[in-house]
Amino acid sequence: MTDEIQALRRVAQILAGVATPIERQNIARRVAQKVKGDDSELALSLPHAAALFWPGDAEKTAEVLQQITRAFDAGELGGFIPREHRHLLFTDFIVWPDCPPMAADSPLRYWVPDAPVMQPQTPAPAPVVNSPSNAPGKVWTDERLAEVSAYRKKHGTKKTAEHYGVSEALIRQKLPGEKPKPKGYSAFTHRPK
Incomplete structure (x- = not known):
């Protein structure tokens, strides 16, 4: 199985939690088409694109959605799909200069490998008492x-x-x-x- 197919399957798993039943059917169909060799690119709604940045983290997903929406509305992001559809391609993130950091395990890394990585913050170690x-x-x-x-x-x-x-x-x-x-x-x- 290729890395792209693995990434697409992970995309489908993540979006299954945020998509409507009809959207899930469309996502599953498009992933199946890609597995069979279709070389067209998948289009993502803005909320779905944001959900892929931080899988399972609703707070960070909401922050990224605001950034994506501002960039899209300002014309800095998107352009391959007519703007009235409010959808993006994976490749749109490659050329976005202000691409926000994403989780290290985000499936978007397959298409945007150079995106900034934000490591989870670990608490400072407890001070060592000498006595x-x-x-x-x-x-x-x-x-x-x-x-x-x-x-x-x-x-x-x-x-x-x-x-x-x-x-x-x-x-x-x-x-x-x-x-x-x-x-x-x-x-x-x-x-x-």
């Missing part, structure tokens, strides 16, 4: 370990975990080896030596 957190279980200084160890000897692992707001596993991890191992048993057979 360690004082939340329970986050800072394990020698003093704190000694305090937790003393509390554990007196109250046990479960109560220590509850008291400090951490898991029993974390207490065992931070204070390993404090549980006495039976001396009369082998680690492998569990029989007295």
